[in-house]
Amino acid sequence: MKTINIALLGFGTVGSGVAETIKRNSQMMAEQLGCQLKITYVLVRHPDKYKNVPLLEGVHLTSSFEEIMADPDIGIVVEVMGGIHPAKEYIFEALNHKMSVVSANKDVVALFGPEIMHTAMENHVNFSCEASVGGGIPILRPLHDSLAANEIESIVGIVNGTTNFILSSMDEEGVSYSDALRVAQKKGFAEADPTNDVCGYDAARKLAILASIGFRANVTFDDVLVEGIEKISQKDVQYASEMGYAIKLLAVGTRQDNGIALNVYPAFVPRTHPLASVKGSYNAIYVTGNIVDDVMFYGRGAGSLPTASAVMADVISTAKHIMNGSTGTGMMLTETKRIPFYSSLKLKNSYYFRLIVDDVTGVLSQIASAYADHDISIKEVVQKSRFEDAAELMIITQDTPRENIIQVEKALQVLPCMRQVANIVRVMNDDRE
Ligand code: NDP
Ligand code: HSE
Numbered sequence: 001m002k003t004i005n006i007a008l009l010g011f012g013t014v015g016s017g018v019a020e021t022i023k024r025n026s027q028m029m030a031e032q033l034g035c036q037l038k039i040t041y042v043l044v045r046h047p048d049k050y051k052n053v054p055l056l057e058g059v060h061l062t063s064s065f066e067e068i069m070a071d072p073d074i075g076i077v078v079e080v081m082g083g084i085h086p087a088k089e090y091i092f093e094a095l096n097h098k099m100s101v102v103s104a105n106k107d108v109v110a111l112f113g114p115e116i117m118h119t120a121m122e123n124h125v126n127f128s129c130e131a132s133v134g135g136g137i138p139i140l141r142p143l144h145d146s147l148a149a150n151e152i153e154s155i156v157g158i159v160n161g162t163t164n165f166i167l168s169s170m171d172e173e174g175v176s177y178s179d180a181l182r183v184a185q186k187k188g189f190a191e192a193d194p195t196n197d198v199c200g201y202d203a204a205r206k207l208a209i210l211a212s213i214g215f216r217a218n219v220t221f222d223d224v225l226v227e228g229i230e231k232i233s234q235k236d237v238q239y240a241s242e243m244g245y246a247i248k249l250l251a252v253g254t255r256q257d258n259g260i261a262l263n264v265y266p267a268f269v270p271r272t273h274p275l276a277s278v279k280g281s282y283n284a285i286y287v288t289g290n291i292v293d294d295v296m297f298y299g300r301g302a303g304s305l306p307t308a309s310a311v312m313a314d315v316i317s318t319a320k321h322i323m324n325g326s327t328g329t330g331m332m333l334t335e336t337k338r339i340p341f342y343s344s345l346k347l348k349n350s351y352y353f354r355l356i357v358d359d360v361t362g363v364l365s366q367i368a369s370a371y372a373d374h375d376i377s378i379k380e381v382v383q384k385s386r387f388e389d390a391a392e393l394m395i396i397t398q399d400t401p402r403e404n405i406i407q408v409e410k411a412l413q414v415l416p417c418m419r420q421v422a423n424i425v426r427v428m429n430d431d432r433e
Helices: 013-033 065-070 089-096 106-122 140-146 161-173 177-186 202-212 232-240 306-323 364-372 402-413
Strands: 003-008 036-044 061-064 074-079 100-103 152-158 244-258 259-270 282-289 294-302 349-357 378-387 390-397 418-427
Touching: 003 013, 003 065, 003 089, 003 306, 013 306, 061 349, 061 390, 065 089, 074 089, 074 306, 089 100, 089 106, 100 106, 100 259, 106 202, 140 202, 152 202, 152 232, 161 177, 161 232, 161 244, 161 282, 177 402, 202 244, 202 259, 232 244, 232 349, 232 418, 294 306, 349 364, 349 402, 364 378, 364 390, 364 402, 402 418
Parallel strands: 003 036, 003 074, 036 061, 074 100, 259 418
Antiparallel strands: 152 244, 152 282, 244 259, 282 294, 349 390, 349 418, 378 390
16 A cells, blocks of 8 residues: 655644544545555654654654655655744745645744745645644635635634633633633643734734635735734623623624725624634634525634644645645635725724723713714613722723724723723624524
């Protein structure tokens, strides 16, 4: 039986999951493919660290990428080391050596996706990256193929396992933000630099990839406006819950009349919406097409074996192409066309405000006037607690353009009664019928 040799770049959370998957399911894969998949090289920075790992018995452990490129028997390079450099250079070099590449690296794909795809096609090899979005959830191929008959109207995703784990832990167990982050890191969900998770950059990269496929355009990380969860406090989580919402970090791509809008931000999600029930390291991507209406993809968004499942799906698909001589065809992310972007200042949302104010007569009328002056209609007001002659007010607005919210924040800050505009968070509407 033919063997397809694999070089694995990286042996951390995902790389070890890939090796484990091949070990557990090799016979089933061989029957499916008519060939064996074998890891022959593993590239790491510090080979000594991995010397006694049982999964690596019989595998050549190296820190030299050149050694791998010099071996003409490598069929597939699996890049699961992360970061932009040298991962990007290694991907291009492998493709130019006529080796197919599978990667889980959204940092690289979100910046260089089309360029990488064109290099792969020129070399008649494959590049695939299913695991770069949504961990184990099949989303890129279904968005590209299964929803091909649709004009995609919107993509709303919970696409970062670390932040979803943190927000769920704060909501359900009252765990502090920093303790929850520590657990997410221990479980292998977080990026090497967790700032990428909590500041929303990881979700923005994933949104760029989803939008490129869904809106058939060349969208990069730089096109996404990003806010993270750093300002979300235990109080916001608790008040959201009491008001019937869960706070989620959302990646939102919408088609507007004159362009697409791409934003990552934390939002109050109504408990009635399916995205509110996505907890822990689970992810979900809620897609609306003009023919299918709404579909939701759900599953583990991070972690060793779930992510390896997506990586190995790409490896198996690539192996099939190698076996039938069709590598370099049917690729995603090939669009180079740019499309207009809609100004996020015009985007309308309902907003939650948490205000700390003096507890004196006339405060509510001062605040109500500020909103009215900026053409903002108030939907709900709750006074939550009183402490040291101050009151805490929660205000939820009707749908309002972002630019009015920025203006009213400035006006509120200078009101004589205002002690602190403690937080402003978008509120998602559940407008499903
Ligand atoms: P880890 O930090 O757990 O592992 C990284 C591995 O790559 C280590 O073995 C490390 O070796 C090796 N490595 C890093 N840099 C280099 C380099 N310059 N040269 C050689 N080897 C290197 O990362 P993960 O497994 O968590 O993530 C890998 C990729 O998968 C990232 O792109 C990540 O975004 C993506 N991903 C991760 C998911 C997850 O749940 N963790 C889910 C989906 C995607 P050494 O120990 O010697 O430094
Ligand atoms: N750090 C990422 C997350 C890994 O938490 O979702 C999966 O891409």
